[in-house]
Amino acid sequence: MSHYLVTGGAGFIGSNFVRSVVDGTDHKVTVLDKLTYAGRRASLDDLPENRVRLVVGDITDAELVGSLVADADVVVHFAAESHNDNSLNDPSPFIDTNLVGTFTLLEACRRHGVRYHHISTDEVYGDLELDDPERFHETTPYNPSSPYSSTKAGSDLLVRAWVRSFGVEATISNCSNNYGPRQHVEKFIPRQITNLIDGVHPKLYGAGLNVRDWIHVDDHNAAVLRIIEAGRIGETYLIGADGEMNNKDVVEMILRLMGHPADAYDHVNDRPGHDLRYAIDSTKLRTELGWTPTYTAFEAGLAATIDWYRANEGWWRPMKEATEAKYARTGQ
Ligand code: NAD
Ligand code: DAU
DSSP states (O other): OOEEEEETTTSHHHHHHHHHHHHHOOOEEEEEEOOOTTOOGGGGTTSOTTTEEEEEOOTTOHHHHHHHHHTOSEEEEOOOOOOHHHHHHOOHHHIIIIIIIHHHHHHHHHHHTOEEEEEEEGGGGOOOOTTOOOOBOTTSOOOOOSHHHHHHHHHHHHHHHHHHHHOOOEEEEEEOOEESTTOOTTSHHHHHHHHHHTTOOOEEETTSOOEEEOEEHHHHHHHHHHHHHHOOTTOEEEEOOSOEEEHHHHHHHHHHHTTOOTTOOEEEOOOTTOOOBOOBOOHHHHHHHOOOOSOOOHHHHHHHHHHHHHHTHHHHHHHHHHHHHHHHHTTO
């Protein structure tokens, strides 16, 4: 039995990770989360109190982080400012949380000799042409496009330096676009599902030809657990489930699954600097650690996600109006 400190455990991927730990292991979890606009206490409701504790606080608070890390066996670092569009409107919290926050956690792990796993994104590699036969792999050069992805790239490089210079026992994973329950309604898939529930057309940036490589959040988290168990210290693992699809096709699938005509969407302003395509080659994770995705049928996973949002309006409704008001200001 180990004690995991999970930062950002009240967010989308982190809260699903805590559920995977509770269901699949006997580990105890302390969640450190600031409960920003993206963090929801409700995402941890119904979890056993003797296994999961929530500490509300900031990962840049060195004193608090030091005391929590001292008590942990493993730190799993999900906390981040995670939304590209927000980073284009105001990059400042991305610098604080993604860079200074990661630095603060690394320093605490160094001081207390605690194992660290760093959650990162495929966006650190920039983007690919639509017809490029290449996919991202562990040695692809970093080339981030947005304030969000550049701060994630910077945080990855801090981890590599702390491994090499200070011997911190760390691993890194870079995953593609996640979908599933408890994702904030600012993100592409939940935004369109909740728009349709509200009788509003889905909103497609530009022509909708940008490609994302979709993976179910539980598959991502199973890979993270596997890397913590068996990954080699100092290594990076790419996580992806061969789920490439363009945004227009995803919107059309959501419309069909929710009983609407496939062309009942609006084109809105494109995202400045919008990355064209992400694609992950996860051969290393699969061959070295034996991980394979469970949710291989995207349409079935999407249908289950739609069901979750239909059944859990109380979870997302409080965030919807403010999110759409923000998008209205940029014509998106
Ligand atoms: P999210 O925005 O849903 O959740 C982020 C969580 O971090 C929230 O609970 C928030 O309250 C917390 N947080 C933010 N700033 C904090 C601070 N200073 N101190 C403490 N807590 C703070 O994000 P997500 O989509 O769940 O992403 C989680 C991680 O996974 C991020 O590191 C992100 O870069 C990475 N990632 C996300 C995806 C994706 O598709 N969503 C894909 C690959 C990697
Ligand atoms: O690739 C991993 C990344 O995936 C993570 O690192 C990020 O934290 C996560 O937010 C996600 O980034 P994206 O920018 O790809 O996700 P987002 O949901 O914002 O958008 C997905 C695609 O859909 C992107 O091409 C923009 C487009 N889009 C988005 C919204 C919100 C639309 O066409 N319409 C929309 O309303």
